Amino acid sequence: MNQDTTHPILTLSIKLAAETKENILVDESGAIVGAEKNALGPTVTAGKKGEYVPVAALGVATCVAAAAVAKGDLLKAAADGEVTKAVGSDAFGDQSYVGRALTAAKANKTLAVLLIPN
Numbered sequence: 001m002n003q004d005t006t007h008p009i010l011t012l013s014i015k016l017a018a019e020t021k022e023n024i025l026v027d028e029s030g031a032i033v034g035a036e037k038n039a040l041g042p043t044v045t046a047g048k049k050g051e052y053v054p055v056a057a058l059g060v061a062t063c064v065a066a067a068a069v070a071k072g073d074l075l076k077a078a079a080d081g082e083v084t085k086a087v088g089s090d091a092f093g094d095q096s097y098v099g100r101a102l103t104a105a106k107a108n109k110t111l112a113v114l115l116i117p118n
Contacts, residue, residue, distance in 0.1 A: 005102075005112050009059035011044065013052045022046045023062045023110055024081035025098060026055055032081040038118045039077050039098050056115065063098075063113045065105040073101040075113060083113065 017031040025039035026032055033039045040055055042063045047053035066078035069085055075098050078084035083098060097116050105111035 005060065006044075006056065006062055007060040008044075008056040010057045011054045012040065012057050014040065014043075014055045015052050016043075016047045016049055019048045020046060020053070020081070021064075023064050025063065025077050025083065026081065033077045035077060035079050035084075036096050037077050038096055039081075041098075041115055042081075042113075058115055058117060060102060060112055060114055061099075062110050065107055065109055065111055067107050069101045069105050069111055071101055071104045075099045075101055083111075 014030045017029055020043050022045055023042050025042050028040050041057040042061050044054040044056055064082045066082035066084045074086040075083040076086045076096055077098055099113035099115045102112040102114055
């Protein structure tokens, strides 16, 4: 699978609360999500505060890895709207999972993610 393959099923137009880069997780208010917070999905394009941008809410989208991620890893939000591997101590059924890695990625690189609504 191509590293930047996307297959959005649902894309929503969200007004950004702050300037945001492409492929960064945001919430319903358009704010960049922090570590272990719920996310609507990643931005499809970059935008400035007050602009409307498409956000992939369901399907396969591109995200940015905060640290190395392996294919198949369960993912949570990291700082600055990036994704990171959920650790073994995370409770099953934790509502803050954002997706599952469909490709591997090194830190600060993009990967394909099967989004999990939370």
